Structures are given as structure tokens and as C-alpha cells.
Amino acid sequence: MNTILNGDEENEKYFCLEMKKLICSGKSQEAIQIICNFMSKHPNSAIPHNLLGIIYEKKCNHILAMKHFRAAWCLDPTYFPAQENISNFSSFEPMHRFFYEESDRSKSEQKYEIKYDSRHIGHVVEKNKFM
Template sequence: MLSALEVVMNVRLLFLAVAMLAACATPQQERATTTGALIGATAGAVIGAQNDRMAEGAVVGGVIGGLTGALIGEQQRQPGRPRVHHHSRCPGGERFFNRARREPNMHEKIELMQQGLSYCPNNAAAHNDLGVAYYRIGNHRLAARHFKRALAIDPYYEPARVNLRRLRAQHRRHRHHDNDDEYED
């Protein structure tokens, strides 16, 4: 049986572990981390109490629960995480996308991406990658067009949003005013 001092020490150790986990979390992860740590610590303490190892069970359960909560919090924080991958929605274009990823020549890469898109025109990731390839060869109009197409397909596709934002910022810095509407919404 645990003495009152051991119980107090176990509780302090538990709160210290929870506080350490919460301090490592981003604000979005903090609630899920803390909740996971408390649930895990409680479960660990109950399981550990059966073998007079309540403190160890609480710490292990708290750490595992906190880490699990942090992962869940991170996934919830990113609603726009890329959900679409080249091959996940488009088996016909996969061979072209795979070849394009390995192709060092940008013009060949563009040709392969276009062939892949002929099989799956509604692939946001592929349009984004094609936009990046166009950007690298200096064709910013087509780059913007494909970033916009990616966002039209998947409004939460963050890589295309970031790329379009960077392209617009660069456009404004260099004050290219011909056909400005191509870069704007």
C-alpha cells in the first residue's frame, strides 16, 4: 500500500510530466496533448497500481498519451494538409508522374506532367508540380495558371496556395505590370 507521501509525490510527478509535454506542444496541440497525457496518466496509474508501480505507470501512460494527443492535435490543426497525391487518385497518370519526378530536364518534366494530367486533369498536386516546373523555366503566367487550377480543384491544397502567394509577391517586387490579372484572383 502506498503512503500519503508517496501518493503526493506520484501526483506531483504526474503533473510535472503533463506540464513538460504541454510545454513542448504548439498552441494548437496543447489541448490535445494535455488531454491525452491526463487520460494516459490516469490509465497508467490504475494499471500500475495493481503492481504497486502507480507512479511509473502514470509517467509512462502520461508520456504515451501526451504524444498521441500531440499527433492528433497536429492533424486537426492542418485541415488543408495535402490529401491528394499524384498516384492516389490517378493510376493512369502514375507512370508519367513518377518519370517526371526523376527527370532533371524541366522541359521534359513539363511534357511528362502534361501527359499525366491528360489521364487525370483533376489532380491538384500534379497541377501544383506543373506550376513549379513552369516557374523554374521562367514561365510565370503558366505557373500561376496551374497553381490556381490546383486551388480550384482543392481549395485547401496548401502547397499551391503558398506557391501562388510567393509568385504574386515576387511579381509585385519586380513591378511587372503587363497582364497583372494573371497573377491575381
């Protein structure tokens, strides 16, 4: 995958879709390498940790998967896919388990965002409905 991501939402969805294709086609090792490369360029992004969590859950490494889901959630408390995966995989109901990643989310589901003040401190705020 040669796409360079610049933080734009459409590129993030494209990245997630491409990783989903690799993971579903059984090329998880290749996906891990690309995700780690993405992570090195975007160390504060929740997306690569969520994707790694999905890969490790598929590989039946539940503990490592949950660590990555929690890391994603810590990096961005408003990142809905990580919240959903933590909820789904910490449940005792295995029939309700499903993987959730950025390309599954519609723009209308995004209720909160992080706004930075003049001192560069992030605050979780509700998105304006008229954006």
C-alpha cells in the first residue's frame, strides 16, 4: 500500500479498508508491517492500535488484543471503534462479538471530538450539529 496519509478522514477510512482486505485475505503479517509503519509516522493515532487489536483477536491472543484496544482508547477517548471493540470483546456473550473499525463508522455517528485550547490541552466536546 503506497498511500501516504495526512490525517484526513477519507484517507483514514481508505487505510482501514485496505487493512481489512489484507486481514480478511489471511495476510495478517503483511498488515502488521504496514500498520506498524503507519504507527511510526502517526504515533498519536488510535487507528493502528485498533487494527492490531483486531488482528490479535483473530489470532486468539485476547490479552494482546485488549491491550491494543485500550491503547487506542487512551490515545483518543472519542474514538468510537476502540470503545466498541473493548465493549464487544470484554463481554461474556460470544455471539455478540464483532470487529469494528473506522470504515464501519458513518460521519453521523461521530458525536464528539477533541478541541485544543491555547495551551494545547485537549478537551472532549460535543460536535456542532451544523458542521
